[in-house]
Amino acid sequence: MQSTLDVINTIGVYSVIPAIPLVLLSVIFGLVLHNTLISRLDPLLFKEPYFHKKELNTYVVWPLTMLKTVGYILLVTFPKLAKWKRFKGFSGTLPVGKSLIALCYIELALLFMVMLTAVIMMITGMLSVLLS
Amino acid sequence: MNHSVTSPETDTVVHRIRPGDTLSAIVKRYYGPVSPQRQQELIQQIVASNRSAKNASTIYADQLLKLEVPQQYCAAPKGFPHHFSASDDWFITLNDHWTSASPAEREVTSLLTPLIMGGSSAKLAALDRTFKQNAPLLREMVENYESYKGGDLTKGQYDYRRRKLVSQLSQKLGPTQWLLNGTSDLSEVLRISRNAETKPVSPLKQQAKKLANASRLASAGGIVLTAVSLKMACDQIAEAESGKEKSGILVETVTAATVGLGATTGISIAVALAATPVGWVASLVIATGVAAVSYASGRAARHMYDSLGNPVDLSGATGVSALCSNKEKPKSGRLVAPGLSMRL
Numbered sequence: 001m002q003s004t005l006d007v008i009n010t011i012g013v014y015s016v017i018p019a020i021p022l023v024l025l026s027v028i029f030g031l032v033l034h035n036t037l038i039s040r041l042d043p044l045l046f047k048e049p050y051f052h053k054k055e056l057n058t059y060v061v062w063p064l065t066m067l068k069t070v071g072y073i074l075l076v077t078f079p080k081l082a083k084w085k086r087f088k089g090f091s092g093t094l095p096v097g098k099s100l101i102a103l104c105y106i107e108l109a110l111l112f113m114v115m116l117t118a119v120i121m122m123i124t125g126m127l128s129v130l131l132s
Numbered sequence: 133m134n135h136s137v138t139s140p141e142t143d144t145v146v147h148r149i150r151p152g153d154t155l156s157a158i159v160k161r162y163y164g165p166v167s168p169q170r171q172q173e174l175i176q177q178i179v180a181s182n183r184s185a186k187n188a189s190t191i192y193a194d195q196l197l198k199l200e201v202p203q204q205y206c207a208a209p210k211g212f213p214h215h216f217s218a219s220d221d222w223f224i225t226l227n228d229h230w231t232s233a234s235p236a237e238r239e240v241t242s243l244l245t246p247l248i249m250g251g252s253s254a255k256l257a258a259l260d261r262t263f264k265q266n267a268p269l270l271r272e273m274v275e276n277y278e279s280y281k282g283g284d285l286t287k288g289q290y291d292y293r294r295r296k297l298v299s300q301l302s303q304k305l306g307p308t309q310w311l312l313n314g315t316s317d318l319s320e321v322l323r324i325s326r327n328a329e330t331k332p333v334s335p336l337k338q339q340a341k342k343l344a345n346a347s348r349l350a351s352a353g354g355i356v357l358t359a360v361s362l363k364m365a366c367d368q369i370a371e372a373e374s375g376k377e378k379s380g381i382l383v384e385t386v387t388a389a390t391v392g393l394g395a396t397t398g399i400s401i402a403v404a405l406a407a408t409p410v411g412w413v414a415s416l417v418i419a420t421g422v423a424a425v426s427y428a429s430g431r432a433a434r435h436m437y438d439s440l441g442n443p444v445d446l447s448g449a450t451g452v453s454a455l456c457s458n459k460e461k462p463k464s465g466r467l468v469a470p471g472l473s474m475r476l
Binding site: 005006008009010012013015016017019020022023026027066067070071074081082084085086111114115116117118119121122124125126128129132 | 382389390395401405425432433439440449450452
């Protein structure tokens with residue numbers, strides 16, 4: 001039991017090492033994408049029917065405005081998925097270059113890894129408290 | 133300013149234009165926040181009903197304008213929400229709770245307000261608006277005092293107006309008045325100074341400045357609070373005596389931040405895909421939930437680090453220890469944010 005607990009504690013604690021660059025990079029890239037995408041895509045997409053009337057009022061305020069950016073990132077990277085409900089019926093061309101598309105993929109990968117690390121941290125933390 | 137009732141819904145107000153006044157500012161003052169279209173309509177209405185104003189760009193200081201304003205502007209009843217939109221029900225509820233709460237309950241609410249602000253920075257735009265719109269009441273208080281000293285108002289008139297303004301301000305600020313006065317009586321804070329070394333109205337001007345600072349802080353929202361919490365963690369790492377203690381703080385902070393970001397990302401993707409509007413209440417619940425989970429994860433990570441027999445010095449290995457070195461100790465208490473000292 002003690003050795004299992006040691007393994008859990010070691011995994012939980014050392015997951016901090018990849019978490020530091022992941023969080024830093026995802027926040028920096030996220031802010032860059034947020035500022036770029038809202039200026040390019042808002043005139044095209046930030047309106048009904050893609051956003052609810054209530055969202056048009058609330059998604060202009062930080063941090064809720066980031067929800068809009070996540071939607072735009074998904075539209076750039078996984079258009080079919082994003083058009084499934086949110087951007088239903090949108091058929092225009094997005095005014096984003098190849099570098100911006102690449103940055104969207106990188107950001108999504110970083111966020112996915114952050115989520116994975118967060119899940120590992122939560123599970124190990126919970127197990128450590130329960131087992132000790 | 134003269135008032136004469138013209139209909140059950142509106143009053144006629146004669147407004148004397150002061151240097152720096154604009155028609156849009158006057159509209160905002162009397163009608164509250166309105167859409168740009170409504171603002172233009174009201175400006176056209178003012179120009180049309182005042183011969184002296186030929187168009188929206190020709191007004192001058194001391195010019196008198198006749199304005200049809202909502203009657204509530206003159207005597208705001210309890211809970212009157214003219215400076216809130218329909219989506220601000222949360223604030224009215226909170227305000228009702230505040231006005232009916234006991235002093236002990238108010239103490240708790242005033243301590244919880246920063247948490248609510250931190251947990252739901254989306255609300256901060258509404259708070260920002262609240263502060264900006266109530267700052268004129270403080271200015272009016274200063275003007276009344278100057279009129280009283282100049283002999284234009286009797287002491288009775290001045291006292292009546294002051295009481296009315298304090299009551300209005302107290303009602304409109306609701307729980308957010310803790311930023312001005314903590315839990316003391318607002319009328320004690322908004323007083324005329326008897327100190328010969330300071331100007332009589334300086335306490336009022338200080339409070340107006342405090343409101344402006346709080347408003348700036350509110351608009352910066354979560355960014356300021358995040359920066360404040362990171363700065364606090366950095367200070368704690370700098371002040372920690374052992375490498376193990378420093379690493380423990382680092383593990384706790386990074387875990388809490390990672391879990392917070394991870395949970396927020398997951399929720400954001402779900403919301404973006406599901407096309408479900410997030411209301412104020414939902415955002416408050418989500419923010420509180422994320423804050424609770426990330427805090428608990430941070431504490432659990434600290435427990436894990438402390439349980440490790442011979443842990444590596446993570447703060448030294450990652451360079452955080454050098455980054456947060458204590459070059460200069462602060463002379464006095466920690467400054468949380470300009471104009472706002474937070475009780476923790």
